Amino acid sequence: MKKFAALTAAGLVLAACGSGPSGAAQVQQDPSAPFEVWTRSTEATAEVYTELFADFERKTGVKVDYKPVFNDFDKQIQQRAATKDLPDVVITDTGSLGVFTQQGLVGELDRGSVAGNADIVDRAWNNAKAADGKYYAVPFSTQAMVTLIRKDWRERLGKPVPRTWAELADLASAFTTDDPDGNGQADTYGMLVPGTTDRGYLAWWASNYLWQGGGDILEQDGDKFSVAVDSDRTVESVQWLRGLFCDSKVVVPGALTLGTNDAHPFFESGKAGVYLTGPYMFGRFDKSLGKDKYEVVAAPRGPAGATVLGEGENIYLMAGSPRVADQTKLAEFLIGADAQQAGMKGDPQPVVRLPVNKNVDVEKVYDDPRWTAVADAYQDDARPFPNVPNFQPFRQQTSETLNSIFATCGTDVKGELGELAESLEQELRSQGVAR
Amino acid sequence: MRARAVPWLFLLPALLLFAVFKYLPMAEGIRLSLFQVRPFLGDIFVGLDNYTRLVTDERFQDAIGRTVLLAAGQTFGSMIIGFGLALLLEGHARSLWFVRSAVFLPVVAATAVIGEIWRLLYYPAPEGFLNTALDFFGLGPWTFLDHPDTALWSVMAVGVWKGAPYDMVLILAGLAGIDRQQYEAAAIDGTSTWQRVRYVTLPALRPVVTILLTLAAIRGMRVFTEVYVLTGGGPAGSTDVWMTRVFTTAFERNEIGIASAGSVLLFLLTFVMTVIVQVYRRAKEKV
Numbered sequence: 001m002k003k004f005a006a007l008t009a010a011g012l013v014l015a016a017c018g019s020g021p022s023g024a025a026q027v028q029q030d031p032s033a034p035f036e037v038w039t040r041s042t043e044a045t046a047e048v049y050t051e052l053f054a055d056f057e058r059k060t061g062v063k064v065d066y067k068p069v070f071n072d073f074d075k076q077i078q079q080r081a082a083t084k085d086l087p088d089v090v091i092t093d094t095g096s097l098g099v100f101t102q103q104g105l106v107g108e109l110d111r112g113s114v115a116g117n118a119d120i121v122d123r124a125w126n127n128a129k130a131a132d133g134k135y136y137a138v139p140f141s142t143q144a145m146v147t148l149i150r151k152d153w154r155e156r157l158g159k160p161v162p163r164t165w166a167e168l169a170d171l172a173s174a175f176t177t178d179d180p181d182g183n184g185q186a187d188t189y190g191m192l193v194p195g196t197t198d199r200g201y202l203a204w205w206a207s208n209y210l211w212q213g214g215g216d217i218l219e220q221d222g223d224k225f226s227v228a229v230d231s232d233r234t235v236e237s238v239q240w241l242r243g244l245f246c247d248s249k250v251v252v253p254g255a256l257t258l259g260t261n262d263a264h265p266f267f268e269s270g271k272a273g274v275y276l277t278g279p280y281m282f283g284r285f286d287k288s289l290g291k292d293k294y295e296v297v298a299a300p301r302g303p304a305g306a307t308v309l310g311e312g313e314n315i316y317l318m319a320g321s322p323r324v325a326d327q328t329k330l331a332e333f334l335i336g337a338d339a340q341q342a343g344m345k346g347d348p349q350p351v352v353r354l355p356v357n358k359n360v361d362v363e364k365v366y367d368d369p370r371w372t373a374v375a376d377a378y379q380d381d382a383r384p385f386p387n388v389p390n391f392q393p394f395r396q397q398t399s400e401t402l403n404s405i406f407a408t409c410g411t412d413v414k415g416e417l418g419e420l421a422e423s424l425e426q427e428l429r430s431q432g433v434a435r
Numbered sequence: 436m437r438a439r440a441v442p443w444l445f446l447l448p449a450l451l452l453f454a455v456f457k458y459l460p461m462a463e464g465i466r467l468s469l470f471q472v473r474p475f476l477g478d479i480f481v482g483l484d485n486y487t488r489l490v491t492d493e494r495f496q497d498a499i500g501r502t503v504l505l506a507a508g509q510t511f512g513s514m515i516i517g518f519g520l521a522l523l524l525e526g527h528a529r530s531l532w533f534v535r536s537a538v539f540l541p542v543v544a545a546t547a548v549i550g551e552i553w554r555l556l557y558y559p560a561p562e563g564f565l566n567t568a569l570d571f572f573g574l575g576p577w578t579f580l581d582h583p584d585t586a587l588w589s590v591m592a593v594g595v596w597k598g599a600p601y602d603m604v605l606i607l608a609g610l611a612g613i614d615r616q617q618y619e620a621a622a623i624d625g626t627s628t629w630q631r632v633r634y635v636t637l638p639a640l641r642p643v644v645t646i647l648l649t650l651a652a653i654r655g656m657r658v659f660t661e662v663y664v665l666t667g668g669g670p671a672g673s674t675d676v677w678m679t680r681v682f683t684t685a686f687e688r689n690e691i692g693i694a695s696a697g698s699v700l701l702f703l704l705t706f707v708m709t710v711i712v713q714v715y716r717r718a719k720e721k722v
Binding site for chain 2: 079104257400404408
C-alpha cells in the first residue's frame, strides 16, 4: 500500500512538472523535427493541399508532414494544445483567430517581415488582425456567402430569381408545397439550413439575415462594443426567420441538429432548393447535381440591404514550433501568385476561393460568371464578424438561443433575445471591450 | 523478503499500465480542475472556483436533471424489457438460441454506428422510415429527435433498445440458477403464472437485479456517445447531458479546468454510488 501511495505521489509530481508557462522563444529549434501541417478539409480539398505541399517541397526542399482533419478540427486542436504539442502550421477559418490569440496558440507576427506581404490586399490582412490591432496570422483565402437555388425547380414553377426577402420566402414555400421535382410526392423543402449549435453554426448562417434585416449581434463604437442582439431590428429579423421554421415550415426537417457536412447531401439529392452557403461547394455540386441544375445569386435584399458574411481562411503559425523558419517559408509560398492560382484551380474543390494576392485575377483564373458573382458580393456587400478579442463565445451563445427559438416556435422572441443580450453583455465585459 | 516481492513483481506490468493510462490521467484531471488552464500562457490556480462556477451554472444543473431522467428511464426500461425478453427466450431449443443471438446484436454493435442508423430511422419527415411505419397505423408523423419535447425520449428509446438485450443475458443466467422444483411446488400449491413470477422468479433474481441496477446506473450517468451522435445535445439543448456538457465546455468553450471539475464530480458521484451498493450488499449477505 505504501508503495502504491509512493507511485501515486510520483505521478502527481510528474504531472505537475509539465505545467510551467512556455513561449515560442524558449523552444529549441530542431530542423530534423517533423514539420506538421493541418488543414480543416474535406477529402476533396485534402487532395489539392497535398499537391500544393508537394510543390512546396520541390521548390524549397522542406518536407511537409501533412494531416487533413475532416471532423472536429477545433476539438482536435484543443486536445493537442492540452498536451502542449501543436502542429507547426494550421490552415483554418479566420474565425479561429480570437480563440488562438486568447489562448496564446499563435504569436504576434510582423506583417512587414513576410516576403510578398505587399501583394496581399489590405482587406485580407484585416482577417489576420486581432482586436489589439496586431497581426497573428497570414491570410490565405477570402470569400462571401452566396445563395444557391435549384434553377430547374424554379423554372418549372415559373418563379422569378428572388431579389427580395418576400420573393425568397415565396420561392421557398413554392418549393415546399408545389412539387417542384414533379414526382407527385410532397418530399421537397424550400430551405436548407445547417442549424446545429456545434461550433455555433446556426449563428454563422443566421447572421447574414440579421444584417440584411438591419439587426446585429454586436455593434462597434470605436474600439468598444455594445450588444445589439435585442434591438428592434434584430427581433424583427429573428421573427421573420422563425416564420420560415415554424409558420411556412419551408426548412428541411432535422435542420436544427444538422452540421454542414450532413447538410450538403440535402441539396445534392433534391430535397431542398435554396441554400445559403460558401462558394467552395460549386465543384462538388457541379459533379453530383449538375452545373445546369442550380444557379448562384447574390443574397436577396432584406429591409436593410443584402449584406452577407465575408470571411476566409488564415495560415496560422502555431506557438512552440521547433521549425520557425519553415513556418514563415510555407506561409510565403502559399500567398505567392502561383500557389494561390493552383489553390483556386483545385479539382473538384478550390482551397483558395477568392485570392488574397492582388496579382491574381479572379475572372481570368476561374472564367466562370458564378465566381465573378462571388467576387462582386465580396466587394460590395460582405462584412466579417466584429473584431472582439474572441468572437467564439458570442457566436456559440447566439446559436444556442436561436436554436431554441426556432425549435420551440411559441416563445417570446424579444424576451429570449433580451436574456441573450444580458449574457453577451457580461461576455463583453469579461473580454474588456464593453462600452 | 523475496517471498513478499514476488507477487508485486507479477503485478508490476498491470500496475504500470494502469498507472500510465488510468491513475496518472486521473490525477492530472484532478489537478486541472483546480486551475484556469492555458497550456501556452501558464495555468492559473483558482482553487475550488471551477467547482463553484459549475454547480451554480444553470445549464449544468439542467443537464444533471436530464442525465438523471435519462439514466433512470434507460435503466428501468432496459430492465423491464430485458426481463420480458428473458422470460420469452429462456430454454434450450435451437431456434431460441438463434433468436437470442439476433436480439443480442445491438449490444455488440458500435454505438456510433447505431446512432447514425437511428438518425435515419428517426428522420422526422413523413417519408422517414419510422414515420412511414407509423403512417401505416394512421399515426404520425412524429418529430422524434427534431423537437425539444420528444428528443430526450427518442434518445432514451435508443438506449433501452441497446441496453435491454444485455440485461436479458444476465437475467437469463439468473433464471437458469433457479431450482425448477420451486416452480413445481408453487404449481402444486395452485399459484397462477403471475404469482409464480412475483413470488418465485423475482426474489430469486434479486442479486442479478442489484448488479444490473448498479452497472446500469453508473453507465447511465456517464452516457455520452449515443447522445453525441444522435443530437449533439440539441435541439435547443434538450438532450444536453452531463458528459456532453463537459465535452462542450472543454472543446467548444475551451474551459478545460471547468470541464475537468465536471468530470471529477461525476467520478465522485459514481464512486459514492458504487460504495453504497457494495455496503448494502454486504450487509444483506451477512443477514
